[in-house]
Amino acid sequence: MIKYILFDFDGTLADSKDVFISAWNQLADKYKFKKIHHQDLDALRKLSIKERAKQLNFPLYKIPLVVPEVYRLYKKSIKDIILFDGVKLLLDELESRGYQIVIISSNSEGNIKEFLRENAVDSVKEVLCSSKIFGKDQVIKKFLQTNKLKGSEVIYIGDECRDIIACKKVPVKIIWVGWGYDSAELVTPEKPDYMVHMPEEILNIL
Template identity: 55%
Template structure:
C-alpha cells in the first residue's frame, strides 16, 4: 500500500520555465555559455540533458559555481513561479485520501517553501533539496531510510529523464508528467512506470496502484 507520494518541483508541481530561462540567460555572459532562445525551447526539451548542455556550451563542471547564482535569481523572482493548474487540487485530494506528500527537488528549499506559501499549500510533510543535477536517487534512498519505508510504499512524480533514472536506480515507481521540462519523445525509451498528460491522471494512477 502506498504511504507517500513524492513530487519533483520544477516542471511537475510548479511552472518555473520562464524563470529558469531568464536566470540562465542573465548568467550566460558571466559564466561564458550560450543563452537559450525561447523559440528553441521545444527543441531543447527533446534533447538529453548532456546534449542540451553541450549545445549551450555549458561546462558541466561549473554547476557548483553557478548554483548559488541560480538560487539567488529564483529567490528574487519566486513570485513569478506558479503551480500548474490543477496541481493544488491533486495535493489536497491526496491528503484527504490519507496519503503523505513530500518533495524531492534540485531547487532550493526556501524557494519551494515560498512558492507553496503563496499558493496556500500546507500539506507537504517534507522537502529535500539537492544541489546537483544528478543524484536524486541518493535523496530518495535517504528519504526511505529516514521514514522507515519500503520501496513499494512510495511513488515519485516527475517530468525529466533524470527523474526516471533516479527512480529506477532507487527502485521506486515513477509517474512521468508530460507538461514539464522533458518531451515525451525523449523519455519514452526510458520506460517510466506510468505516463500522464493531466494532473487528474496522477490521481488515477495512485488509486489504481492501491486497488
C-alpha cells in the same frame, strides 16, 4: 500499499521555466553561455542534459559553480512562478485520501518553502533537497531508511529523465508528467512506470 507521494518541484508542480530562462540569460554574458529564447524550448525538451549543455555552450563541469547562482536569481522571482493548472486540486485531493506528500528536488529548500507559502500550499509535509542535480536517488534512499519504508510504499512523480534514472536506482516506481522540462520522445526510452499528460490522470493511477 502506497503511503507517500514524492513530488519533483520544477516542471512538475511549479511552472518555473520563464524564471529559469531569465536567470540563465542573466548569467549567459558572464560565463559566455548561449542565451535561451522561448522559441528554442520545444527543441531543447527533446535533448538530453549533455546535448543541451553542448547546444548552449555550457561545460558540465561548471554545474556546481553556476547552479547556486541560478537559484539565487530564481529566489528573486518567486512571485512570478505559478502552480501548473490542476496541481493544487491534485495535492488537496491526495491529502484528503490520506497520502503523505513530500517534495524531493534539486532546487533549494528555501526557494520551495517560500513558493509554498506564497501559494498557500499546506498539503506538503516535508521538503527534501539534493545539492547535486544527479543526487535524487540518494535523497530518496535516505528518506526510505529514515521513515522505515519499503520502495513499494512510495511513488515518485517527476518530469525529467534524471528523475526516472534516480527512481530505478532505488528502486521506486515513477509517474512521468508531460507538462515539464523533458519531452515524451526523450523519456520513453528510459521506460517510466507510468506516463500522464494531465494532473487528474495521476489519481486514476493511484
